Amino acid sequence: MDLNFSAEDIAFRDEVKAFLKENWTDQDRKDMGNGLSMDHDMPVRWHRKLAAKGWAAPNWPLELGGCPWTSTQKYIFDIETANANCPRLISFGLNLVAPVLYTFGNEEQQKKYLPSILSGDTWWCQGYSEPGAGSDLAGLSTRAELSDDGTHYVVNGQKTWTSTARYADMIFCLVRTDPTAKIKQQGISFLLIDMKTPGITVKPISTLDGQQHVNDTFFDNVKVPVENRIGEENMGWTYAKLLLTHERTGIAGVARSKNRLSELKIVASAEPTGTGQAPLIEEPTFRAKISQIEIDLMALEITDLRTLAGVQKGGAPGPESSILKVRGTEIQQAIAELFLESAGYYCQPFVQDTHWGSYEGEMIGADYSTSTALQYFSTRPATVYGGSSEVQRNIISKAVLGLKFK
Amino acid sequence: MDFNLSEEQTMLQDSVSRFIQNSYGFEDRKKYIAADNGFSAENWNMFAELGWLGIPFAEEHGGFGGGALETMMVMEEFGKGLVIEPFLATVVLGGGFLSKGGTPVQQEQLIPSIIEGKLQLAFAFVEPQGRFNLADLTTTATASGDGYSISGHKGVVLNGPSADKLIVTTRTSGDQRDESGITVFLVDANAAGVSRRNYPTIDAMQGSEITFNDVKVSADDIIGELNNGLPLIQSVVDDGLLAICAEAVGAMEVLYKTTVDYSKQRKQFDVAIGSFQALQHRMVDMFIEHEQSKSLMLLAAMRLAEGSDEASKAISALKVQIGKAGRYVGQQAVQLHGGMGQTEELNVGHYFKRLTMISHTFGNADFHLNRFGEL
């Protein structure tokens, strides 16, 4: 056991730092704003730069464009990029559909889709949830019927909460192909659908953080070529399950939370306490809250590294990786809440667009304070999407602790 | 001991409650927000006609002669509908300053206009550097001619955009955080040297940043005592705290009930999500938080009504509880509604927003935990 970086790791860190210095300028950081707006341009800009260096998809198999990094090196990369305020890459293509493609897709599909995912040229979105199928994903009812000549499916139904669907070129969907199947997990197929296909309508949904990231996606007699199906018909659930475990890792967001926490400390050093006499960070109650988060985060960081090391030895992350999702999102929420608290009365003004890096209007109060409420609201869904905290706890209780429930 | 309402109080509560049920649906509220001044002038006139704007004022000024309990009841009902009309700013705070500290002339001139719904007020007391310290003031009023000249900046002034008159806390002597040397002035919102930057707030109210640049006022515009304004300010803010906490209690009641209803209807895994014990216990805790909040609300209101020395301590206790409960109930309501809870189109998130803002008004839970310990 050793917590220290090896000489190779230090050399690697210097390489990452040098790359960032060249490729992620002060202007880029400024354009990011506070990162609330998961707009199209910033992640794509960053994705292309990483792709040019061969660093866009560290987790992919080497021969497809992955990186020969150890888990420590992946960790170093995450920390350095988070500290530089780089955007998170949009994971739908890179981390969600790609593993399904290279694990279950046929050669043709792999050739057709993987290169443009790697380069950042195709934008994917995830069509899983439906109004009636959220936590109980297998309850989905979007219907796909095979045409008589067997050349295509006709898809009808509605997906919802589809993040970034408005930018997407492609959507990967779970659809019901056999409504008569005895068990609802059977009878589901995995389809790749071109968003430009006639019959698809996307309707944005406004959320509490003032954004419209999520959408309703409607399918009205949408024709999907049969070669766009992954693997076998009615076996989609098996493929999707793999994807769900991938969705669970990386969601701990330790590097980003560490970075946010250090920003919080800076902000709270500039704000006064309730009585105005000292910096807020010196107020015992406030400092206790920051310290508690920091301690939770220290523990999570090591839990994360232990999980990563386990994966590196072989195998997918086990059900205990749900810890990362549960704790990681709670920490993100707690940090956002302290930013809000730090802003005091100035969390109240609502100024449209202040969270965009390009916002040039006047701020109200301190620069950071105006968007703290929106940021706080934007962290609330983190315990809902990607398997809610309740569902993650169910997974741990069933699959790790062996507890049964009726 | 008696926790029952008088007949008059029951009638008042019923009439406000009916108004919320009939006229303050989620869609109605959207229309009110979209109006020019950010609330419904029609509602305001109706409040006047129904006598609600006169609730805390003495009968000699045309008021209802009510006190803390009546204000509490109205605000609790308002909380259930997330009422955006500026009752707090104009009646509770503005009216409170006039009732408690106004000169007879000020009272005669202004209180009837408030009751008739013709005068809007705003309390300008927040300063960016002062956080929750009411005595931390850099806005100064310096003697000039026979009067005073006010200069400084006040932030997050609720109802600032509509206010005809502002109630401004200033330093007339001493150092920035001294408890003495503070004076409250009544300032015409359109006076020369007053400039407002208006904006909506996160919870769909209206606020302003207000700059005072050599604004001339006379000694007749002082509310309360020269150089000894802090006790008056603290007393009015305690009334304001009761009002927003009562509003929070109303909002929490709606949230826990809405969540329970939703959990009975929403099916996943072929059963209502309300059948999951993990969620049942969460809703039970929401309910407990609401009940505990209501108890402290009643305690604080009764203490205020009797003018007890313990009133401020009870108010701080209430604010601590509201901070904790509002956070828990709000977060859980959103969480238990899943994706729906995150949307603008569902009312749940709007209650959550209001509760979040209430917890950062007139001192947050930490501030009041401290004050509670010191009192």
Ligand SMILES: Cc1cc2nc3c(=O)[nH]c(=O)nc-3n(C[C@H](O)[C@H](O)[C@H](O)COP(=O)(O)OP(=O)(O)OC[C@H]3O[C@@H](n4cnc5c(N)ncnc54)[C@H](O)[C@@H]3O)c2cc1C
């Ligand atoms: C911002 C955002 C982005 C999203 N992006 C996408 C996307 O790109 N693609 C996509 O397909 N989906 C997306 N989702 C959908 C997300 O995956 C679902 O919201 C999630 O699965 C929960 O489903 P639901 O909203 O229907 O809530 P429900 O499943 O109805 O859950 C309601 C509440 O009940 C709880 N609950 C449910 N079952 C149980 C149980 N067995 N035990 C205990 N508690 C339970 C839940 O945890 C939750 O608190 C997104 C959601 C959000 C909010």
